[in-house]
Amino acid sequence: MSGSMRNSVSAQTTRKVAILQSNYIPWKGYFDLLNSVDDFIFYDEVQYTKNDWRNRNRIKTAQGVQWLTIPVRQEQLAQKISETRVDDLGWGARHWRTLAQNYSRAAYFEQYKEQLQELYCGPNSEFLSQINQRFIRALNELLGIRTRLHSSIDFQVHGDRTARLVELVQAVGGTEYVSGPAARVYLDADQFAQAGLGLRWMSYAGYPEYPQVHGSFEHHVSVLDLLLNAGPAASRYMLSFPNQPADL
Secondary structure (H helix, E strand, C coil), X not given: CCHHHHHHHHHHCCCEEEEEXXXXXXXXXXXXXXXXXXXXXXXXXXXXCCCCCCCEEEEEECCEEEEEECCEECXXXXXXXXXXXXXXXXXXXXXXXXXXXXXXXXXXXXHHHHHHHHHHHCCCCCEHHHHHHHHHHHHHHHHCCCCEEEEHHHCCCCCCHHHHHHHHHHHCCCCEEEECHHXXXXXXXXXXXXXXXXEEECCCCCCCXXXXXXXXXXXXXXXXXXXXXXHHHHHHHCCCCCCCCCCC
């Protein structure tokens, strides 16, 4: 292949990037965003926000939807997610007991029991960011997601909110930024265009239902609910996998 042809092919190659704070056992939409890109950057060098998804998520129980929350210390108002420490190192064993009690009847609980128990009851960090990233990496493997993962701490970025995102995309060689829909209210699309980067918005519409334990169907729960109820077929109930539609 001639040099000009190689340059033409390279110019047409799209490398998609998403950037998001690490969350605790996130819902399936988080993993669909992650699976929709080539590179994903954990953006934990930003301020920790209280009563958010950083340290908690929801599961289904016989009494309804319940929060699982990692207790953390907010030692200063402007502390970063990466600086946030766990307040009680016994949280893992408690969360595992709650999950086991409420999902023991799920179709694939036994299949994933050993791996999840090790995540919860094995050695864990005192830092929330490291815990979240450890869980997300493990869940990626169980879901079959192969996206390259990075941490924003490894890059030096400057400027306003959008400028920092632009620099992070460029740092990993990205050509297109994929964002969740909530960011429409604050992202400056012109800055991406001026940098020669594409900008695409993720949509979470159209999720099919899957068999769940405990009452009426609920989409907005941890991806653990999907994994334990659907097992290896979990990707059929997500939007980012090129599979046949799930049988409803």
